[in-house]
Amino acid sequence: MSTSLNKLPVWSKLPNTETTIFTVMSKLALDHQAINLSQGFPDFDAPHELIELVAKYLATGYNQYAPMGGALPLRKSLANKIESQYEVSINPNSEITITAGATQAIYTIITAFLKENDEVIVFDPAYDSYLPAIQLNGAKPICIQLKAPDYKIPWESVKKLMNTRTRMIILNSPHNPTGAVLDANDIDQLRRIIGGTDIYILSDEVYEHIIFDGQMHQSMLRYPDLLRRSIITYSFGKTFHTTGWKVGYCIAPDYLMKEIRKVHQYMVFSVNTPMQHAIADYLQDKTHYEKLSSFYQQKRDYFLSLIKDSRFKFTPSAGSYFQLLDYSAITNKKDTDFAIELTKKHKVASIPISVFYNNKLDQKMLRFCFAKKAETLALAAEQLCKV
Ligand SMILES: Cc1ncc(COP(=O)(O)O)c(C=O)c1O
Numbered sequence: 001m002s003t004s005l006n007k008l009p010v011w012s013k014l015p016n017t018e019t020t021i022f023t024v025m026s027k028l029a030l031d032h033q034a035i036n037l038s039q040g041f042p043d044f045d046a047p048h049e050l051i052e053l054v055a056k057y058l059a060t061g062y063n064q065y066a067p068m069g070g071a072l073p074l075r076k077s078l079a080n081k082i083e084s085q086y087e088v089s090i091n092p093n094s095e096i097t098i099t100a101g102a103t104q105a106i107y108t109i110i111t112a113f114l115k116e117n118d119e120v121i122v123f124d125p126a127y128d129s130y131l132p133a134i135q136l137n138g139a140k141p142i143c144i145q146l147k148a149p150d151y152k153i154p155w156e157s158v159k160k161l162m163n164t165r166t167r168m169i170i171l172n173s174p175h176n177p178t179g180a181v182l183d184a185n186d187i188d189q190l191r192r193i194i195g196g197t198d199i200y201i202l203s204d205e206v207y208e209h210i211i212f213d214g215q216m217h218q219s220m221l222r223y224p225d226l227l228r229r230s231i232i233t234y235s236f237g238k239t240f241h242t243t244g245w246k247v248g249y250c251i252a253p254d255y256l257m258k259e260i261r262k263v264h265q266y267m268v269f270s271v272n273t274p275m276q277h278a279i280a281d282y283l284q285d286k287t288h289y290e291k292l293s294s295f296y297q298q299k300r301d302y303f304l305s306l307i308k309d310s311r312f313k314f315t316p317s318a319g320s321y322f323q324l325l326d327y328s329a330i331t332n333k334k335d336t337d338f339a340i341e342l343t344k345k346h347k348v349a350s351i352p353i354s355v356f357y358n359n360k361l362d363q364k365m366l367r368f369c370f371a372k373k374a375e376t377l378a379l380a381a382e383q384l385c386k387v
Pocket residue numbers: 040100101102103104127172175176204206234235236237238243246247248
């Protein structure tokens with residue numbers, strides 16, 4: 001379009017938001033032929049049987065709108081999975097909604113419940129879609145910093161910041177970008193401070209099946225007292241190596257789901273049909289997701305064994321497919337500058353952690369995605385050992 005046209009004034013609702021770091025680093029990786037461990041996606045394909053199921057449904061007429069809440073066979077499969085996994089009964093008709101990835105679920109939930117000036121407790125570093133969703137709805141994020149190396153939630157600070165305007169707390173375990181996970185003590189603390197309030201919990205559990213060293217995933221589904229105030233988000237992209245399909249779901253008690261669906265029906269109405277039916281069938285077999293933690297733990301251990309003698313320091317990731325590396329023994333440069341240098345000079349792309357902090361706190365940490373083939377991890381490790 002001609003640039004000589006006069007522009008109209010723009011009153012941006014997100015004046016400080018720029019292109020996400022994931023796009024920036026992936027482009028930089030491409031431009032400099034670097035190994036891309038920045039954006040969180042596998043460089044291997046989805047299970048073949050799942051792809052065949054999608055092809056089957058595409059070829060047999062499953063190509064029109066799905067029901068607003070999601071294809072019923074998928075919601076029923078999920079209710080069965082949840083019952084056997086967490087011993088809780090979830091109503092597939094009224095307590096599960098299939099969404100266009102967890103990102104749409106998060107935006108929909110925040111839009112359904114947050115009004116002007118409501119406060120939301122967010123833990124920094126935070127997955128990058130939370131803050132814009134809060135801000136676009138006129139609500140106010142109250143950011144609490146988690147610090148390296150363990151990124152534990154300082155529950156006493158949370159309690160001090162809670163007040164009558166606090167409407168929601170956002171949890172994410174296993175955590176992106178740090179790989180930290182909630183433990184039983186965190187659940188005790190959460191119960192202690194949230195009991196007797198009207199605060200909702202938005203629990204982002206997209207990495208529920210990627211948790212290491214025998215730890216138990218602390219889902220809100222395990223705790224009836226927390227579940228009655230929780231909305232939980234999941235992503236098939238993470239579980240089935242299908243990030244490009246953008247299919248996920250959320251779970252909430254029916255009185256909350258009623259409000260979520262009021263927004264969902266005008267945001268997307270429903271999500272692509274053949275994928276939903278294919279996933280419904282594929283979920284009947286537990287093998288894939290029950291083996292996912294050990295599949296990714298092997299990748300984590302392989303990557304870490306290769307870089308153990310490098311100048312990077314690390315605490316092994318407890319969950320998710322991300323590993324943080326501390327480069328403070330190498331340089332004092334800002335993490336954003338060092339991530340660019342690492343991509344251009346050493347040909348490995350990562351994500352600087354300061355971008356996940358509202359105040360850009362720089363703790364000399366970079367995030368590396370190990371959802372990659374062994375040969376990709378080996379090439380990256382070889383480069384990292386030379387730094
Ligand atoms: C913590 C977290 N939540 C939500 C999402 C979004 O998931 P989806 O791709 O299903 O929208 C991601 C994806 O990276 C994530 O890491």
